[in-house]
Amino acid sequence: MKKLIIARKFFQLLFLGLFIYVIWSTTYPLNSAISPKLLFRLDPLIMFFTSLSIRQWIEGVSFSIIIVAFTLIFGRYVCGWICPVGTINDIIGIVNKNKWVLSPGLNANIIKLKFYILFIVSFLAILGIQAAWLLDPIVIFARFVSLNLIPASTFVIDKAFAFAIKNFELYGEFYDFYRYLSKNLLGIKIYFFENSESSLSIFLAIAIFPLLIPRLWCRALCPLGALFGIFSRFSIFQRVVNKCTDCKKCLNKCRMQAIKEDISYKKNECVLCMDCVYVCPVEGTSFKFNNKKQHFNPAKSKGTISRREFLYILFVSLPSLGFVNKKNKIDITEYKNVIRPPGVNNEAKFINTCVRCGNCMKVCITSGLHPILLKSGIEALWTPQLVPEIGYCENNCTLCGEVCPTKAIPELKLEQKKKEKLGLAIIDESICYPHSQGKQCIVCEEHCPVSDKAIKLKDTTIKLKNVTMNNGEVIKLPYVDKDLCVGCGICQNKCPVRPIRAIRVKGKL
Amino acid sequence: MNKLLYKLEAYLKMSVSRREFMKILIGGLVYFLSENQFLKFAFAKNSDAMPRVKKSIDCAHDLVAVKGLNSGKNVEKAIELLGGIEKFVKKGDVVLVKPNMAWDRSPEQAANTDPQVVATIVELCYKAGAKRVNVFDIPCNDDRRVYENSGIQKAAEEKGAKVYFADHWNVLKAKFPYKSAMEDWPIVRDAVVCDTFINVPVLKHHGLTGLTLSMKNLMGVCSGTRGLIHIDIAKKLVDLTDFINPDLTVIDATRVLTKNGPSGGSLKDVINLDTVIASTDPTLADTYACKLMKKDPMSVPYLKEAFERKFGKSNLEKSDIKELTI
Numbered sequence: 001m002k003k004l005i006i007a008r009k010f011f012q013l014l015f016l017g018l019f020i021y022v023i024w025s026t027t028y029p030l031n032s033a034i035s036p037k038l039l040f041r042l043d044p045l046i047m048f049f050t051s052l053s054i055r056q057w058i059e060g061v062s063f064s065i066i067i068v069a070f071t072l073i074f075g076r077y078v079c080g081w082i083c084p085v086g087t088i089n090d091i092i093g094i095v096n097k098n099k100w101v102l103s104p105g106l107n108a109n110i111i112k113l114k115f116y117i118l119f120i121v122s123f124l125a126i127l128g129i130q131a132a133w134l135l136d137p138i139v140i141f142a143r144f145v146s147l148n149l150i151p152a153s154t155f156v157i158d159k160a161f162a163f164a165i166k167n168f169e170l171y172g173e174f175y176d177f178y179r180y181l182s183k184n185l186l187g188i189k190i191y192f193f194e195n196s197e198s199s200l201s202i203f204l205a206i207a208i209f210p211l212l213i214p215r216l217w218c219r220a221l222c223p224l225g226a227l228f229g230i231f232s233r234f235s236i237f238q239r240v241v242n243k244c245t246d247c248k249k250c251l252n253k254c255r256m257q258a259i260k261e262d263i264s265y266k267k268n269e270c271v272l273c274m275d276c277v278y279v280c281p282v283e284g285t286s287f288k289f290n291n292k293k294q295h296f297n298p299a300k301s302k303g304t305i306s307r308r309e310f311l312y313i314l315f316v317s318l319p320s321l322g323f324v325n326k327k328n329k330i331d332i333t334e335y336k337n338v339i340r341p342p343g344v345n346n347e348a349k350f351i352n353t354c355v356r357c358g359n360c361m362k363v364c365i366t367s368g369l370h371p372i373l374l375k376s377g378i379e380a381l382w383t384p385q386l387v388p389e390i391g392y393c394e395n396n397c398t399l400c401g402e403v404c405p406t407k408a409i410p411e412l413k414l415e416q417k418k419k420e421k422l423g424l425a426i427i428d429e430s431i432c433y434p435h436s437q438g439k440q441c442i443v444c445e446e447h448c449p450v451s452d453k454a455i456k457l458k459d460t461t462i463k464l465k466n467v468t469m470n471n472g473e474v475i476k477l478p479y480v481d482k483d484l485c486v487g488c489g490i491c492q493n494k495c496p497v498r499p500i501r502a503i504r505v506k507g508k509l
Numbered sequence: 510m511n512k513l514l515y516k517l518e519a520y521l522k523m524s525v526s527r528r529e530f531m532k533i534l535i536g537g538l539v540y541f542l543s544e545n546q547f548l549k550f551a552f553a554k555n556s557d558a559m560p561r562v563k564k565s566i567d568c569a570h571d572l573v574a575v576k577g578l579n580s581g582k583n584v585e586k587a588i589e590l591l592g593g594i595e596k597f598v599k600k601g602d603v604v605l606v607k608p609n610m611a612w613d614r615s616p617e618q619a620a621n622t623d624p625q626v627v628a629t630i631v632e633l634c635y636k637a638g639a640k641r642v643n644v645f646d647i648p649c650n651d652d653r654r655v656y657e658n659s660g661i662q663k664a665a666e667e668k669g670a671k672v673y674f675a676d677h678w679n680v681l682k683a684k685f686p687y688k689s690a691m692e693d694w695p696i697v698r699d700a701v702v703c704d705t706f707i708n709v710p711v712l713k714h715h716g717l718t719g720l721t722l723s724m725k726n727l728m729g730v731c732s733g734t735r736g737l738i739h740i741d742i743a744k745k746l747v748d749l750t751d752f753i754n755p756d757l758t759v760i761d762a763t764r765v766l767t768k769n770g771p772s773g774g775s776l777k778d779v780i781n782l783d784t785v786i787a788s789t790d791p792t793l794a795d796t797y798a799c800k801l802m803k804k805d806p807m808s809v810p811y812l813k814e815a816f817e818r819k820f821g822k823s824n825l826e827k828s829d830i831k832e833l834t835i
Contacts, residue, residue, distance in 0.1 A: 028653050182674065394651055397651075442717040496736030
């Protein structure tokens with residue numbers, strides 16, 4: 001009985017399921033047992049470096065310190081037993097039984113890469129740029145689940161039911177079941193998030209690696225793994241070899257290639273997968289609390305990055321200083337293209353604080369928040385923007401602020417949020433029905449949620465040069481009150497003019 | 510894995526003769542053409558609908574207006590005076606109760622129908638032996654928020670009604686016997702395929718039509734780009750009412766929004782009229798509601814249109830109207 005391996009697999013699947021459950025339940029009315037914020041607040045990489053780069057203590061940092069504290073005892077247990085990306089790596093690895101074993105020299109070189117990445121991230125954080133979001137596995141997987149997996153599975157379920165119901169005329173109990181499903185279980189209304197394919201490609205790359213090399217991502221690139229690796233050097237829960245027949249089975253079996261030729265192991269590489277315990281033919285390997293030095297020479301397993309390499313990284317990461325942006329204050333009089341979620345008033349701070357976890361996009365009740373690519377510069381990749389054509393900002397809703405783990409979107413009271421300006425609606429008089437064609441249309445005014453309407457109507461007699469039919473009639477012309485408009489975008493969402501809407505919201509940035 | 514790669518490589522390096530190439534080409538073309546046909550076959554089935562046939566019901570009065578502090582009792586009394594719910598709902602009927610729940614507002618803000626009114630109608634329908642009572646609307650705000658905050662979902666489900674979100678794929682295309690701008694407009698299937706249609710609008714202010722009434726409330730069963738209905742709204746709404754033909758119209762004027770409609774939001778704009786109007790004729794009910802708000806019915810575009818087309822009764826003096834105060 002491989003008790004420890006069964007336990008590991010159980011916990012891996014449990015945490016993977018839990019992870020997907022928490023993200024799936026991040027939707028209105030937000031009543032899941034586990035707060036979606038907690039998921040990311042347990043991640044020391046994004047929490048610590050976000051806190052460092054914005055020079056502010058974020059609530060979640062204390063949570064992540066607990067995780068790191070356990071690392072001091074158990075080593076990289078998170079990578080082997082909890083991390084969903086690690087689990088995905090292991091599951092996909094099952095497909096190919098004969099995976100490559102890298103030569104020790106090559107392996108020693110590629111495992112350094114993750115420390116390079118971690119150093120660059122920390123160096124940038126000290127300078128005030130948060131770059132942890134780019135390669136943090138938790139965030140990558142969370143984005144995959146909320147932007148790709150859940151919308152795609154909703155698409156399949158919806159279409160299958162729609163096909164069955166319409167084609168076989170199952171308008172009875174079966175339709176009721178689908179209605180129950182769509183009301184209570186499928187918490188998302190759209191099947192595709194704009195620009196989510198770029199974020200998906202990173203996840204797919206991670207998922208393809210293990211077909212050839214087991215856990216290549218965890219070994220070579222994962223900065224979170226590197227962070228745990230640094231701390232796990234002090235761990236007291238260690239691998240102990242009592243008997244050895246030099247068969248080197250464990251050496252080839254180890255998914256992290258953490259075992260050296262002399263059967264000692266690199267503590268900062270081991271993810272405690274427990275494979276070596278059971279592969280040993282003489283059952284001489286075990287994991288124990290052990291404070292003593294092992295029989296191998298400790299000098300050999302010292303830090304994996306030399307001083308020269310450190311200086312080299314420092315030098316290489318200097319050009320990234322170009323990303324320090326100057327958009328510290330936004331001039332509200334000038335409205336541009338990107339509409340940020342409510343409460344975001346400092347673009348530079350927002351980009352630094354946002355960890356791109358995709359929580360706000362998943363939770364947005366109208367699914368109006370979508371990741372952007374390069375609209376606001378490369379440093380703002382995958383940050384949320386409001387796309388009013390797809391979904392507007394619901395006036396009585398504060399969900400996005402409630403789920404943001406780093407408070408990049410501030411948690412506002414409802415009264416305060418209603419006053420928050422996202423942008424300004426501007427009527428395009430060249431295509432608007434009443435303005436350009438003299439037809440009655442008040443859809444934008446009708447939907448305006450501000451109590452004293454921000455879009456007002458003015459009775460006007462039509463005098464249009466190119467329209468002769470309705471000339472002379474009195475119709476209602478809409479116009480926008482700049483002081484009252486909050487830029488929620490419902491007018492753009494409901495405007496009947498196609499393909500370009502006649503009323504469009506300009507963001508503050 | 511290696512085997513797979515080898516097979517893939519062998520497949521890619523395979524030589525193709527002219528005959529095989531033609532086969533692939535024709536096969537591909539047939540696939541693309543037939544796929545389209547398959548989708549049409551699967552999803553475009555039975556999608557045309559002729560206008561709903563209205564039940565011919567002899568009522569005790571043309572219109573009943575009941576004033577009283579309890580909106581639920583008002584409804585009960587009004588329907589009783591019309592001749593009882595049994596006239597509208599037969600045993601085993603599928604009933605659609607279509608309230609106005611379009612906005613994410615609380616009942617006090619008067620943008621949606623009073624939940625008490627909807628709940629009472631649902632209860633009456635079940636008492637008359639209805640098999641199933643459906644309640645839905647296509648809201649303007651997000652449906653999850655609207656259903657919950659308007660209080661209608663909770664009140665109606667307590668009485669046993671099925672409250673659900675309308676699916677935009679489950680629609681029928683409206684066909685008219687005469688030329689209409691609403692031709693081919695997608696209308697939710699359950700609104701057309703039902704035995705009894707009870708329209709339960711709320712009386713409130715509207716920017717374009719002056720008042721939102723029973724005819725305007727029927728827009729809630731239309732899918733598609735509903736904004737386009739606002740262009741030439743009078744003709745389209747009368748056509749739509751002619752298509753749906755609600756059997757019973759119950760206008761809720763318990764709380765009335767007088768300004769900043771139809772969404773409202775401020776409690777300052779709300780006045781209490783504590784009245785419920787019930788009639789089988791939507792035009793008559795709307796005209797009476799205009800009188801209640803001291804507004805000229807001819808200033809409401811679709812009532813003017815209905816008057817010109819002689820759609821329903823527009824003359825209050827010639828109709829049999831029963832007014833009652835509890």
